[in-house]
Amino acid sequence: MQLLSASRPSKWSQLAIFLLLTILRPGIPPDIFANAQEQQEQEQDVQFTPTATLLTNGKPIPLLGLGLGNLEHQMIPLALMSTFTQNNMGYELLDTGRQSNNEKFIASQFSTIDPEQFESEVFVTTKVWYTYLGYERTKISVRESLKDLEPNTRVNILINWPRCDESVAWMDCQGEEDALPQYVKDAGPNPLFSRNAFLESWRALEDIYMENERVGAIGVSNFSRQDWDLLIRSCRIIPHIHQGNVWSAFFDGELMRVLNEYSVLFQAYDVMNGIVKKVEQLPNLKRYFVQISSELGVENYSTLIIAWFLQHRIGVVVRSSDEKHLEMNSPVVVHRVQALKELAKNVADLIHHAIQNEDVIGHDDGVVATFINQMSKPVQVFWKGDDGNRQLVAELRQVGEESELRTHPGHNFVAVSEGKEVKLFKVQANYGEKEYFRIEL
Numbered sequence: 001m002q003l004l005s006a007s008r009p010s011k012w013s014q015l016a017i018f019l020l021l022t023i024l025r026p027g028i029p030p031d032i033f034a035n036a037q038e039q040q041e042q043e044q045d046v047q048f049t050p051t052a053t054l055l056t057n058g059k060p061i062p063l064l065g066l067g068l069g070n071l072e073h074q075m076i077p078l079a080l081m082s083t084f085t086q087n088n089m090g091y092e093l094l095d096t097g098r099q100s101n102n103e104k105f106i107a108s109q110f111s112t113i114d115p116e117q118f119e120s121e122v123f124v125t126t127k128v129w130y131t132y133l134g135y136e137r138t139k140i141s142v143r144e145s146l147k148d149l150e151p152n153t154r155v156n157i158l159i160n161w162p163r164c165d166e167s168v169a170w171m172d173c174q175g176e177e178d179a180l181p182q183y184v185k186d187a188g189p190n191p192l193f194s195r196n197a198f199l200e201s202w203r204a205l206e207d208i209y210m211e212n213e214r215v216g217a218i219g220v221s222n223f224s225r226q227d228w229d230l231l232i233r234s235c236r237i238i239p240h241i242h243q244g245n246v247w248s249a250f251f252d253g254e255l256m257r258v259l260n261e262y263s264v265l266f267q268a269y270d271v272m273n274g275i276v277k278k279v280e281q282l283p284n285l286k287r288y289f290v291q292i293s294s295e296l297g298v299e300n301y302s303t304l305i306i307a308w309f310l311q312h313r314i315g316v317v318v319r320s321s322d323e324k325h326l327e328m329n330s331p332v333v334v335h336r337v338q339a340l341k342e343l344a345k346n347v348a349d350l351i352h353h354a355i356q357n358e359d360v361i362g363h364d365d366g367v368v369a370t371f372i373n374q375m376s377k378p379v380q381v382f383w384k385g386d387d388g389n390r391q392l393v394a395e396l397r398q399v400g401e402e403s404e405l406r407t408h409p410g411h412n413f414v415a416v417s418e419g420k421e422v423k424l425f426k427v428q429a430n431y432g433e434k435e436y437f438r439i440e441l
Contacts, residue, residue, distance in 0.1 A: 049307040051331040055240040063310045064331045065093030067319035069100040075321035077109050089330035095317045097127035104148035124153045127160035131176050133191035138204040154216040162198045162227045206237045225255040243267045246274040267315035275354045276302045282359040300328045307337035308347045366406035367429045373401045374440040377417045384412045415439045
């Protein structure tokens with residue numbers, strides 16, 4: 001967007017106005033992210049991107065993890081070796097799940113790495129699959145995970161899903177239940193018969209956490225606000241971690257309010273697929289990400305996106321076997337991204353677009369709206385949302401002064417002088433056209 005006036009705002013002010021005019025953001029209230037950012041700034045050096053935080057139990061946890069759950073077995077050695085032995089990229093958190101059937105393989109590969117390669121403790125997050133919901137079944141799952149994983153690692157354990165759901169295409173609820181070993185079936189009732197079997201699983205995790213010092217934290221994944229409400233009413237320990245998708249972080253305000261209230265660490269597991277890969281297909285959005293990244297001296301905008309999440313105390317799990325991608329999104333590289341501060345809102349709006357797979361209007365698109373002050377008094381021009389909220393987009397201090405900006409058909413603006421609304425305007429032109437608005441009594 002270009003905004004032409006006698007007092008031309010900075011490039012980033014223009015971008016902020018452009019984004020405002022591009023979308024009426026229905027996502028979560030800004031205070032949810034703001035509170036998380038304030039807490040993170042109190043914990044870490046605010047000049048750069050933090051790569052670790054404290055959980056509510058007072059224990060540290062890396063904010064950026066390496067996802068191994070969906071990697072093919074033959075790719076895991078490459079990921080581990082390139083991460084820990086060749087470039088020392090700073091990953092200290094590995095993420096997998098019991099259902100991935102690779103915990104023992106990860107441990108075997110991990111044991112071949114020289115311990116001197118690690119600057120600090122390595123954490124492993126694993127998960128209990130929905131076929132193991134229920135008290136005794138969950139204890140079996142955790143016991144087997146702890147046996148298979150590297151004994152010198154700190155283990156976090158999450159409930160992967162609150163239940164199996166037949167409406168989800170890839171979930172084969174009865175088929176997976178039938179395929180279980182007999183000793184698991186005998187240990188506890190079929191969780192398909194109880195929608196809230198996860199409550200007994202959580203009771204099991206609480207007992208394990210209190211009894212086993214190797215378990216550093218417990219949490220949940222893919223839980224809804226309703227599931228959280230049930231859990232909070234009966235639990236002894238509030239989950240330390242919640243894993244979810246980026247859509248939840250931006251659009252599920254009720255869920256995020258609960259997590260914020262209890263200072264639960266949100267870990268996003270689909271930043272690459274849910275945001276970065278979508279940006280590649282959205283040329284205008286990509287250009288703005290590249291522009292901000294370049295201004296900050298960040299080589300790749302995926303690094304910038306991850307930095308935004310970490311600076312708002314949202315953990316990220318990246319999944320890749322490509323050494324170049326692992327390095328550009330590694331804790332060592334992401335940590336170098338300076339605190340975004342006033343740019344944080346702009347980056348958030350760009351991410352908001354990407355999640356919805358929605359491009360922004362480009363520099364040469366939209367309606368070119370020109371406002372002309374024909375009054376003898378200074379005039380302010382505000383964009384006016386459907387909810388009545390207003391945002392200043394131009395100040396015209398002198399008679400004949402003009403301001404040009406790009407907007408959308410149907411957008412509303414109001415001219416204000418000396419605190420009083422002078423005139424309302426509605427954009428009638430179509431995309432690619434121009435429209436002039438003269439401000440006069």
